[in-house]
Amino acid sequence: MNESLIYRYLNGELEEKECLELLDWVNANETNRKTFTDIKNVWISAAKPEQMTQAELKTEFGRLTARIANKDNLSGSVSIQAKTKHSIGYYLLRIAAVLLFIYGTGITYIYLDDNDNQEYYDIYTRRGEKSQLVLSDGTKIWINSDSHLRYPTNMDKSKVIVQLEGEAYFDVAKMKSRKFVVRTSDVDITALGTSFNVKSYQEEGTVETTLEEGKIQITDAKGAENLRKSLVILPNQRVTIYTNPEAEIGPAERDESEGGDRVRIEEIESTDVFIQKQANTSIYTSWKDGLLQFRKVRFEDLALLLERWYDISIEINDEAIRDWRYTGTFDKETIEQALHALSMSMPFSYTIVKNQVAINK
Amino acid sequence: MEETFRIDVDRIRKGDENAFEKVFHAYFERICCFAREYVCDWEVARELAQEAFIRLWEIRDNLDDGSDIPALLFTITRNNALNYMKHLTVRQKYSDYTKQQHLESQLNLIALSDLQVDILFRNDMQKAIHQAVDELPDRCKEVFIMSRHLGMSYKEIAQKLKISGKTVENHISEALKRLRLKIKQNM
Numbered sequence: 001m002n003e004s005l006i007y008r009y010l011n012g013e014l015e016e017k018e019c020l021e022l023l024d025w026v027n028a029n030e031t032n033r034k035t036f037t038d039i040k041n042v043w044i045s046a047a048k049p050e051q052m053t054q055a056e057l058k059t060e061f062g063r064l065t066a067r068i069a070n071k072d073n074l075s076g077s078v079s080i081q082a083k084t085k086h087s088i089g090y091y092l093l094r095i096a097a098v099l100l101f102i103y104g105t106g107i108t109y110i111y112l113d114d115n116d117n118q119e120y121y122d123i124y125t126r127r128g129e130k131s132q133l134v135l136s137d138g139t140k141i142w143i144n145s146d147s148h149l150r151y152p153t154n155m156d157k158s159k160v161i162v163q164l165e166g167e168a169y170f171d172v173a174k175m176k177s178r179k180f181v182v183r184t185s186d187v188d189i190t191a192l193g194t195s196f197n198v199k200s201y202q203e204e205g206t207v208e209t210t211l212e213e214g215k216i217q218i219t220d221a222k223g224a225e226n227l228r229k230s231l232v233i234l235p236n237q238r239v240t241i242y243t244n245p246e247a248e249i250g251p252a253e254r255d256e257s258e259g260g261d262r263v264r265i266e267e268i269e270s271t272d273v274f275i276q277k278q279a280n281t282s283i284y285t286s287w288k289d290g291l292l293q294f295r296k297v298r299f300e301d302l303a304l305l306l307e308r309w310y311d312i313s314i315e316i317n318d319e320a321i322r323d324w325r326y327t328g329t330f331d332k333e334t335i336e337q338a339l340h341a342l343s344m345s346m347p348f349s350y351t352i353v354k355n356q357v358a359i360n361k
Numbered sequence: 362m363e364e365t366f367r368i369d370v371d372r373i374r375k376g377d378e379n380a381f382e383k384v385f386h387a388y389f390e391r392i393c394c395f396a397r398e399y400v401c402d403w404e405v406a407r408e409l410a411q412e413a414f415i416r417l418w419e420i421r422d423n424l425d426d427g428s429d430i431p432a433l434l435f436t437i438t439r440n441n442a443l444n445y446m447k448h449l450t451v452r453q454k455y456s457d458y459t460k461q462q463h464l465e466s467q468l469n470l471i472a473l474s475d476l477q478v479d480i481l482f483r484n485d486m487q488k489a490i491h492q493a494v495d496e497l498p499d500r501c502k503e504v505f506i507m508s509r510h511l512g513m514s515y516k517e518i519a520q521k522l523k524i525s526g527k528t529v530e531n532h533i534s535e536a537l538k539r540l541r542l543k544i545k546q547n548m
Contacts, residue, residue, distance in 0.1 A: 007533045009468060011508055011515060019464035026471060036468075037475035042540045045480045045490050048510045049394040054386075060407070061385050064414055065378070336408070351445050353405060358448055 006036055010043045067340065119153040125166070128311025130288075138173035139180065142288035145308040146201070161188075167199040169288045172214075187241060190217045196233075197285045204304070210238040210284040231273070238279035292330040299324045302342075303359075310335040311355060318361040321348050368431075373417075374424045381421075385414055388434055395435065395481060396442050399469045401462075405445065413437040431482035439478050446470045486547050493543040497536055504532035 005022045008014050014022065026036045052060075123143060125131050131143040137155045147166020161181045172180045174193030182189040184200035184207045194214025200207040209216065211233045218239065219230040233239055283293045292309050294302055300322040303314040312335055316322055324346050330338050339350050339357065349360045368387075372380035389410055397406035413434050424430075450470055453463040480486050497505060504522070507513045508529075513521070515529045522529075 003534060004530050007530050007537070008515070009465075011533075012465075013514060014461075014465070016459070016461040016464065019461055019468070023464055023467055026468065033471065033475070037472050038541060039537055040472040041476055041480060042537050042544060043509070044395065044398055044476065045486070045544065046494060046505075046509055046540055047391070047394050047398070048491075049390045052390040052393075057386055057389060060389055060411070061382055064385065064411055067411065068415055068418055349444075351405075351448055352408065353402065353449070360448070 003035075003039070006039050010040065067337065120150045121153060123149045123151075126311065127308050130290075132288075135173075137175065140171040142169040144168060144199075144287055145311070164198055164200060166201055167197070167287070169195070169197045169285055171195045186220075188219045190219065191215075197281075197288075199284075206240050206242055208238065208240045208284075209233065210279060210281050211235050212281050212285060231275075233275075236278055236281055238276040238281065238284060240274045240276075242273070286329075290331065293328075295327050296325045297327070298322065299326060299342075299359075302326055306335070306338065310338070312352075312357050313355065314357045314359060316359045318348070318359065321359060321361065370424050370426060370428055370430065373430070374421050376421065381418060384417075384430060384434075388431060389414065391481075392434055392438050396438055399442055399473045400445060400449070401465070401469070409438050409441050409445065412441055429482070432479065435478050435482045439473065439476065443470070443473055446473060480544060486544065489543050489547045490540060493540050494536075497539060501532045501535050504529055505536035508533060 005014065005018055005025070008018070009022055022036075026033050123131060123133065125143050125145055125147050127146045129145055132141070133143070134140050135151065135155055139155075141149065141151075141162075143149050144167035147164070147168060149162060149164050149166075149168055151162040152160060158177060159179045159181060161183050163183045165185065168182075170180075170182065170191065172191045172194055180191045182191070182198050184198065185202065186200075187207050189196070189198055189209055192215060194216055195212040196214075196216055197210040197212075198207070199209070209218065213235055215235075216233045217230055218233065218241070231239065280295075283295055286293045292305065294305065297305070300316065303316060306312065307314055309330075326342060326345065328341070328345075330341075333341065335357070336352060339352070342348075343350060351358045351360075368384055369377070369380045373384065392410040392413055393403075393406045396409040397403055400406055400409070416437050417430065417433060420433075446466060446469060450463065450466045453466055480490075494502065494505065500522075504518055507518045507521070508515065515526055515533075518524075518529050519526045
């Protein structure tokens with residue numbers, strides 16, 4: 001082995017085979033290892049960094065002080081919401097951002113269903129992306145990350161069916177003679193001039209709906225044997241239907257002391273439906289206003305939310321951390337700031353590489 | 362270089378942001394570049410550097426007149442980078458990183474574990490090394506700077522200077538030997 005391999009390693013020019021050869025050589029004995037690290041040390045010591053401009057350094061320092069301020073605010077406070085005073089410019093930017101949402105994100109396709117000869121629009125949002133649209137009848141729909149919504153091009157019908165996989169908030173225009181139906185994998189949710197949220201991600205095995213205004217009715221679409229009778233939901237109620245018998249009972253349901261009355265509905269004869277009366281609905285709907293809110297949510301469940309919200313994937317490498325509960329709100333925090341804040345309230349370590357996050361004890 | 366720059370430890374201890382910012386301006390990029398040599402990812406390196414300065418600010422109460430702030434910054438970064446690298450090499454094994462990247466990370470991890478971190482922040486040492494680079498024979502210096510500071514590949518250097526790849530390597534070897542000697546003399 002000649003030192004040529006080391007020099008080429010320093011310059012990042014080794015082929016895979018040579019890499020392996022060098023690694024074997026370095027691991028063979030202490031003398032080799034010392035030769036290798038000595039040369040690398042010399043290389044490192046001769047670095048000459050003069051690439052960063054003063055402006056870049058200023059930006060970096062701004063980032064640093066923001067993070068420190070965030071940390072200082074956090075210690076001693078239960079909430080992990082950053083306390084920030086916003087300027088008018090900030091609100092103007094927010095307004096601009098909302099307008100962009102409508103036109104900016106979500107990929108739309110047109111789909112023709114041969115069975116009913118009806119044309120549909122398909123909207124897909126990716127992770128980390130949200131979309132908002134206004135239908136021709138004035139109905140407003142906010143679509144959360146990683147979701148798919150299909151709605152008919154022709155809204156002039158006595159029954160309009162939109163199909164949802166994922167999460168969306170509906171503010172349905174009042175029209176007396178028309179039913180507005182949100183069809184999820186397992187249940188239909190029928191509305192008459194109401195505002196409500198529907199969350200139905202396949203991987204969660206639940207359909208959850210939260211009503212803010214008006215009245216909605218939940219009926220069996222095709223698969224929900226759990227739901228033997230239709231359910232009428234009143235404002236400020238939140239309903240979780242467990243469509244997958246394997247699905248774990250959700251965080252709020254597990255914690256019986258949390259958030260108002262919870263009743264088992266005897267007439268439905270099912271343990272798989274939970275109704276929360278007097279829910280704090282904003283927790284379940286504030287995502288449409290750009291807030292990520294959570295209350296006593298297990299870290300494992302929170303990780304799912306963060307994955308969609310930030311378009312990242314999270315690997316939890318410590319079992320105990322999965323069950324830790326977190327409460328908080330993220331507004332404009334970056335994923336770095338969010339993880340930082342979380343790790344301050346109950347300590348864990350994390351690494352972020354591109355969009356991969358690893359959580360460790 | 363920073364030899365004329367004096368860090369006001371006392372003001373940092375008292376929470377003076379200006380004094381802290383001065384240290385940041387003097388060392389942030391060096392810390393970034395140092396971390397990047399091992400983690401091979403500018404974003405990660407920047408995060409590690411940010412973390413080091415956050416840590417420094419957090420422990421400012423514990424500083425005293427004898428505290429060597431550059432030593433602290435480089436040591437914190439080195440330890441965090443080591444942690445990061447250990448996880449990285451495990452993860453690379455199972456994910457879609459190339460075998461080559463995985464092997465290179467293992468080499469970097471060994472090098473970082475054995476790094477004598479003081480050669481990076483001791484001003485006399487840095488001064489001696491930069492002086493030694495300056496005093497290299499002309500061609501040797503030219504090749505070394507192209508490789509080390511301009512990030513050119515050996516092939517590019519060979520083409521530019523119309524010399525063989527072997528000659529490029531010989532120059533690099535010569536330069537590193539002289540610098541190594543300089544480090545030994547200053548230890």
